Amino acid sequence: MKKRKKNTTMETYPLELSIIIPVYNTPLSYVRECLASIDLAQIRYCYEVIIVNDGSTDRELTNYLKDYKNERTTVIHKENSGVSASRNIGLKQAKGNFLLCLDSDDKLLPAISHAVSYLKSKTSYDILYCDLQFFGDTKYLHRKCEFSKFQLMYVSNMLTPSSTLFSKRIISEILFNENLSYSEDRDFFSRAASLGFQFKHFRYPFCLYRRIFNSQSLSQKNVGMKNEIESFIKSQFDVHTELHKKK
Template identity: 30%
Template sequence: MPRVSIIIPCYNAGELLTEAVQSALAQTWEDLEVVIVDDGSTDSATQKILEQASWPRTRIVHQTNAGPSAARNRAVQMATGQYILPLDADDTIEPQYVAKAVAVLDARPEVGVVYCKARKFGAEEGPWNLPAYSLRELVIDNVIFVTALYRKADWAAVGGYNEKLRHGVEDYEFWVKIVHLGREVVQLDESLFNYRIQQKSRTTSFQDGRAAVVETYAEIFRSNISFYAAHADFLFEHRFGLYDELGHWRSRYGKLDAFFNRHPVLLKIGRRLKRICRY
């Protein structure tokens, strides 16, 4: 029975951390440890929880704030498991997730990543309808969430998580590197991961800042040029598909757009009404 290490980076997660840890320890897979890396939390409630924690099979490490990539790398370095499952401090997993994912990695050495379907909870409820995994989808953008099982040996082979990526989507680049090793990806046909939606989070802050998004994806591209070059056809198919879609909507609504350009006052009124409707 291979040991599994569930790694949890924590930065000011507060009470949410307890739910994440409890879901990790509730796994039906027996040979399991939890490694928490406190990434320089400044919140007093989080600090108190970590100081008073007495969770079984759990180790807690503290470091100065260095970002989630550095925290995950530190956790994996300390992990004793053959397989690694990252879990963010505000999310949870269902009890069967580890056992079912391990079964795939054990049976299929060509597979490097196992994940599942997911549900949203918190500020938004319901299934998280990500596109199904394919190499084409991964080339265009990420379709694998961070909480997927992989081999510690593959983490070492690709050099871990890119610590330059402090704004977000560092897990995307990690999966790109794993797939570029020649590993396959399997998605379990069950919702075993629960993704918490918050009104304000690192993800929403990242998506709101165009400059940070451009900088991040440019770094991912530069660091993985061989991967994107090998699959450039997918990128250009997607690009020209967007051109076709834009052309369709322009032909359909071009006259309306031209009308508003001739009458800018009406356009301003429409924008005001849109803002009012939001509230």
């Protein structure tokens, strides 16, 4: 009796990674670089890209996104409501086991595959953040420290969305605060830390973080509200309770 050959063409693989990219009037050249970097990263896992156009008024950019075709990519067009709302829309639609909110002026690096592998194998961790490789008007590598909940909540933001990969299970409990126009990432990850999700420092950068000195980078806007918003973030937590909370 002949053995039946395995039909490899019918095999399916789980969707491991969802990349959410909010876009609002980002220079088209930056968006092109961002999307090209995902292809160049040669991700070893099944992945999807969710672009959320947050009511951009740049006609060239909007037309480009309307015409953009890629079998792995979904483009969502919505009225302007801010980066947090855009990320939340993408996160809610994401099907991957791991999520990355990539800013539309940043670039992805091949090390993202190693980051996914790490979280898949080290199931005690929920959030993986990497060292920060700057490019643009300045080029240097910022080595991050090992995770400290106290530093994240009360001293300074250790994380950026583009350099932080996290498990999908987190968004069953928290999303980005859509009322914040600055440090919404610090607020999100501080609440994740308070809920007991586990963080791990990953030494290999899996993104390039654009730094431009004319304050047009997505992550450099709205700095004027910094003190007020960061005071609000800290006020959500009691330092004694957080530092003595059991993991």
